[in-house]
Amino acid sequence: MIGIFASILDGILVGAVYGLAAMGLTLIWGVMNVINLSHGAIIVLGMFVVYFLTELTGISPYLGIPTGMIVGFIAGLIIYWVSVNRVIGRPILMSLLATFALNMIIIGLATAAWTTSPYNVPVALPGISVGNYTFTGTHIMAAIIAVVIAGLLYLFLHFTRPGKAIRAVASNRDAAELNGIPTRQTLSMAFGLGVALACISGALISTLFPFTVLSGEAYQLKSFVVTVLGGLGNPAGALLGGIALGIVEGLATPFTPVSWIPIIEFGLFVATLIAFPRGIFAFTRP
Amino acid sequence: MKTTAALLLGAAMALAAVPAFAEDTITIGFTASQTGKLNNDSTSQLRGFELWRDDVNAKGGIKVGDKSYKVKFVSYDDESQNTRVQQLYTRLITQDKAQFLFSPYSSGLVATAAIISEQYGKIMMSIGGAEEKTYKLGNKYLFQTYTGASKYLAGALDVLKKKNPKAKIAFVYEDDPFSKAVAQATRELAKQDGFTVALEESYSSSTTDFGPIINKVISSGADALLGGGHYADGSTLARQLHDQKAKLKWVTLLVAPDSPNFAKLGDAAVGVSVPSQWEPQVTYKPDFGPTPAEFTKEFKAKFNIEPGYHAAGGYGGALILQHAIEKAGSIDPQKVAAELNKTDVTTLFGPCKFSTDPKSHGLQIAHTMVLAQWQMKDGKLVKEVIWPDNAKTSDIMY
Numbered sequence: 001m002i003g004i005f006a007s008i009l010d011g012i013l014v015g016a017v018y019g020l021a022a023m024g025l026t027l028i029w030g031v032m033n034v035i036n037l038s039h040g041a042i043i044v045l046g047m048f049v050v051y052f053l054t055e056l057t058g059i060s061p062y063l064g065i066p067t068g069m070i071v072g073f074i075a076g077l078i079i080y081w082v083s084v085n086r087v088i089g090r091p092i093l094m095s096l097l098a099t100f101a102l103n104m105i106i107i108g109l110a111t112a113a114w115t116t117s118p119y120n121v122p123v124a125l126p127g128i129s130v131g132n133y134t135f136t137g138t139h140i141m142a143a144i145i146a147v148v149i150a151g152l153l154y155l156f157l158h159f160t161r162p163g164k165a166i167r168a169v170a171s172n173r174d175a176a177e178l179n180g181i182p183t184r185q186t187l188s189m190a191f192g193l194g195v196a197l198a199c200i201s202g203a204l205i206s207t208l209f210p211f212t213v214l215s216g217e218a219y220q221l222k223s224f225v226v227t228v229l230g231g232l233g234n235p236a237g238a239l240l241g242g243i244a245l246g247i248v249e250g251l252a253t254p255f256t257p258v259s260w261i262p263i264i265e266f267g268l269f270v271a272t273l274i275a276f277p278r279g280i281f282a283f284t285r286p
Numbered sequence: 287m288k289t290t291a292a293l294l295l296g297a298a299m300a301l302a303a304v305p306a307f308a309e310d311t312i313t314i315g316f317t318a319s320q321t322g323k324l325n326n327d328s329t330s331q332l333r334g335f336e337l338w339r340d341d342v343n344a345k346g347g348i349k350v351g352d353k354s355y356k357v358k359f360v361s362y363d364d365e366s367q368n369t370r371v372q373q374l375y376t377r378l379i380t381q382d383k384a385q386f387l388f389s390p391y392s393s394g395l396v397a398t399a400a401i402i403s404e405q406y407g408k409i410m411m412s413i414g415g416a417e418e419k420t421y422k423l424g425n426k427y428l429f430q431t432y433t434g435a436s437k438y439l440a441g442a443l444d445v446l447k448k449k450n451p452k453a454k455i456a457f458v459y460e461d462d463p464f465s466k467a468v469a470q471a472t473r474e475l476a477k478q479d480g481f482t483v484a485l486e487e488s489y490s491s492s493t494t495d496f497g498p499i500i501n502k503v504i505s506s507g508a509d510a511l512l513g514g515g516h517y518a519d520g521s522t523l524a525r526q527l528h529d530q531k532a533k534l535k536w537v538t539l540l541v542a543p544d545s546p547n548f549a550k551l552g553d554a555a556v557g558v559s560v561p562s563q564w565e566p567q568v569t570y571k572p573d574f575g576p577t578p579a580e581f582t583k584e585f586k587a588k589f590n591i592e593p594g595y596h597a598a599g600g601y602g603g604a605l606i607l608q609h610a611i612e613k614a615g616s617i618d619p620q621k622v623a624a625e626l627n628k629t630d631v632t633t634l635f636g637p638c639k640f641s642t643d644p645k646s647h648g649l650q651i652a653h654t655m656v657l658a659q660w661q662m663k664d665g666k667l668v669k670e671v672i673w674p675d676n677a678k679t680s681d682i683m684y
Contacts, residue, residue, distance in 0.1 A: 003501060003502075003504065003505035006501050006504075007498060007501045007502075010497050010498065010501060011498075014495065014497070111321075115320075115321035115322075115325070116321045116322045116323075116365060116366070117321055117322065117323075117325045117326075124529075127529065127530070127531070129531060132504045132533065133501060133504055133530075134529070134530045134531040136497075136526075136529045136530060138529075139497070208495070209494035209495050209522070210494050210518065211494065212322075212323070215492075215494070218492065249498065250498070253498040253499075253502065254501075254502060254505065257487060258487055258489055258498055258502070259461060259487075259488055259489060
């Protein structure tokens with residue numbers, strides 16, 4: 001019995017990180033109706049930022065997270081002005097293709113530079129043991145950081161002028177513009193923020209698991225499931241969605257072979273889309 | 287103008303002269319996983335090949351009758367992917383005109399490469415392809431140097447029989463052809479030996495989070511864990527088993543712990559054992575090529591790292607091909623294949639003999655394995671041979 005609780009708690013810890021990964025995706029979707037298919041590649045970028053920072057300077061991987069955020073934000077701004085800005089408001093297929101192309105470019109360049117071999121960020125924190133089960137320090141730390149960052153994002157979006165501008169543009173771009181909000185700058189900032197969040201989640205994941213240049217795809221797929229569970233375009237919901245996904249994984253694991261988990265996950269994804277086409281916690285968009 | 291023309295003519299003649307020189311080389315083609323998840327093990331194998339080539343060429347080449355052929359390699363990076371192996375082996379045969387082939391690393395890739403090599407009737411030395419199924423398809427030109435997958439964990443079961451005959455075993459393994467073949471064969475043996483199978487879980491090759499599986503292992507109350515797959519997943523599994531303090535008394539993982547890089551895990555490596563095709567401590571007396579000690583010394587001098595079994599397998603497999611070509615006194619594939627069928631030779635890698643039964647042609651039937659374990663000795667991690675008794679360098683740490 002305690003095994004099931006341990007499994008669920010483990011699921012929640014990892015789920016919080018999935019939630020953070022999905023937050024960037026859902027923010028960009030919510031604000032500008034763009035599904036960012038380069039999301040996975042950006043997550044990988046975050047992983048490599050931490051890897052190289054710890055390798056070269058020997059600092060704690062957790063100090064690499066702010067750097068990951070800055071690199072992500074700048075990368076996001078560049079991507080926005082080079083590619084996304086041209087396709088906003090055009091048919092959705094355009095932005096899918098634009099961001100998918102970007103995904104291929106980033107992965108191609110990264111493969112050329114770093115190959116597809118596995119990398120590992122060595123980090124050890126004391127864990128907490130309950131009975132025979134141990135929750136590793138890195139998982140607990142990652143979950144705490146994920147929740148703190150989600151909280152900061154919430155405060156930013158609700159209590160600062162740029163944050164409010166982002167929400168205004170998300171709910172009605174024309175009305176926002178009439179009220180004097182520079183919408184293009186706001187959109188680029190939102191995109192930068194979304195990409196920065198993806199980078200941070202990549203940075204956190206790198207402290208938990210080994211990764212390769214191609215690891216992003218798995219987290220991108222999970223982000224889609226989380227986004228749908230949490231409500232399309234709802235960053236706060238993404239954290240809940242991530243934790244919900246973690247609980248589902250934790251609950252299912254003791255009773256099914258682990259190789260079946262993805263089938264359950266994506267079954268849930270399809271079922272949710274049928275029952276709640278805008279996601280379970282959707283409320284920001286009409 | 288005239289001088290330019292003369293220079294061009296000279297260059298053309300020089301180029302034309304190359305093929306005449308190239309006749310005295312034997313071209314061997316293969317792919318190695320220089321990138322991707324098999325890169326660690328495959329690179330060791332590649333180093334084994336390269337050391338052999340340099341040794342042979344330094345001695346004047348392979349002796350065929352009264353001629354000597356220098357060895358030339360043509361190789362590509364298969365990125366640890368089946369599709370690349372399929373494309374590249376076709377290219378090696380049709381465009382690069384490879385006369386003989388070495389296999390890529392790992393059972394899955396060998397199975398793919400073997401389809402191509404058989405189609406074109408090319409001899410391929412299989413190194414690093416332990417799964418037996420590939421050799422039971424009626425192949426004629428495929429020769430296996432490794433002991434088959436079903437025998438990998440026999441040593442671990444033997445140790446458990448001695449130390450804890452009532453052990454509850456958890457089988458946790460990668461879902462690739464090789465690891466599955468090993469686990470399934472071992473599970474049956476374990477049941478016959480009266481062990482309890484407490485848990486059986488397979489995981490995909492790209493798994494990085496073993497947390498859920500480890501919780502299940504703990505819940506199952508298992509004392510021993512047998513399984514793993516290759517380097518990337520196996521080393522991660524060992525690390526996370528240690529991080530989550532799974533109180534297992536015995537852990538044997540395939541492939542990963544054999545790599546010297548496994549020592550980077552530090553405390554997580556202690557006590558972990560690995561079935562091994564070869565260890566530097568073995569004392570085979572070869573009738574062809576260098577002794578294990580000579581090979582180990584040379585390898586260390588060149589690559590600055592202790593050779594694991596993948597490296598020795600690479601060198602050993604290549605030696606067996608060389609032996610057959612020299613015995614045949616010809617580079618004609620039919621004659622060399624006939625010689626390989628007759629092979630009964632001991633190299634630094636151990637004894638080698640191929641099955642000539644048409645149903646399992648090319649299957650290795652003489653080579654044997656050892657079980658090695660990482661132990662802490664005077665504050666240093668060392669890999670010791672603990673099984674079988676006549677080869678052991680240290681006692682079992684249980």
